[in-house]
Amino acid sequence: MTETQPSSGFQQLDREGLVQRVAKLLSKAIISGQLAPGARLSESVVARELGVSRAPVREAARLLESSGLVTSEPNRGFFVRQVSAKALDDLYELRLAIETAVIVRLVQNWTEETDKMLSAQVRELHRVAIEDTDIFTQVEADMQFHRLMCTGSGNPKFLTVFEQIAIETEFSIMLIGQLYDDPTRIAETHEPILEALRAQDTNQAIEAIRYHLSEAQRIVTKQFRLLEEGKTSI
């Protein structure tokens, strides 16, 4: 309707506003650990630093608040979220609930398309495990697999919730610093999930995701509790 042009593959150029750019920068800064948990997020400082006014910074901060990276107290401002081991456990419990439901639907809605995407992502997981040692890339690839599952489920609400979970998970993992002793091991625990899905075996897929998540949780929380012993709160 709107596009009647011959359309010679022009790629949509960045139409994202200042707010989203600020939000992206801030979340990178937080996730990468430049801004320590609990640290005050001064509007004026951030604004000055980025060369913008406070208004877009405020909006970006509100955005991050809704995605769980920062908290806000009235008349006191924004703070980088504190994460506790308990919160991490809670997060994984929520994640299991969501992803279990996702799998049920995913088996119903299984398509060639989804199969391809997930297979490719498993290969990607192995690639980054071998080639790349950057934690951020590894975690991102891991999350992308689960994100694709949500997308394939056909229920966009699942993706919405997962997006929040993903941000918070990444945040926590980045805090720990080094995550996987053996990245290929994580890549491998994704395979049983995909196989069970392909075989349309819901129960086995659920079992596989349960194992995968509990493995991830075990590794993460172990590291995390180690960290917590040092500091009073992380």
Place this chain on the structure above:
Amino acid sequence: MTETQPSSGFQQLDREGLVQRVAKLLSKAIISGQLAPGARLSESVVARELGVSRAPVREAARLLESSGLVTSEPNRGFFVRQVSAKALDDLYELRLAIETAVIVRLVQNWTEETDKMLSAQVRELHRVAIEDTDIFTQVEADMQFHRLMCTGSGNPKFLTVFEQIAIETEFSIMLIGQLYDDPTRIAETHEPILEALRAQDTNQAIEAIRYHLSEAQRIVTKQFRLLEEGKTSI
């Protein structure tokens, strides 16, 4: 630490900022149907109407966006969310996933306190069903029961997600206008849930919530699809 006073039950007075008040007003306006779905949410109009500047209105709108009541398009502004029958189905599916997980934990964490709260809420449900015919009150009471379940689960993440679900559900129900043919019937389907929880019977509780939600969904979507036939989109 901060409270060393004798503390003779002073109720915390409104320390909520202008933003939250605007947000509350807007969401009331949206949920009550004053602002039709799809309608533009003009910042200047709202600001003028409420006698405030645009800044707090913008922030409030962003808040509502994160809770799913409004959507935003860059450089075009905010719009009241459109709801479809499909979206409602998706919402109930998500809700089932969450509440099932909540029940599992709730059985583990069962306390006298929780028992009391839920019992009282069931009584409240019956009360509003008989005395009050106001839909908003009825739906609010219904939601409160489920909110209490989330609180009692001990996992605050569940409550966070449910809060969003609740807002969107209330929104959809208000759109329909008249919801329950028989409000006492809805009140009654809460009882088996509570009984199963009290008996620490996880499976039966899950079965009960599944029945309750599918009942609710059936009623809501039936009404909804009826409405959708009239208008092209609601």
Place this chain on the structure above:
DNA sequence: GAATTGTAGATTGTCGACAATTTACTTGAC
């Protein structure tokens, strides 16, 4: 007449300034 281009009005995006509130420090009383 249909489609494209140009233009005016309205709306959102961003800004700098002022008011309200909090925080950190100093002062004073016991």
Place this chain on the structure above:
DNA sequence: GTCAAGTAAATTGTCGACAATCTACAATTC
């Protein structure tokens, strides 16, 4: 020395104004 009250600096909350962008309609071309 400890606690309370008072005060100044810093920070957030709100505002009105200007710039960038979109929308709708008029003018122009084929």
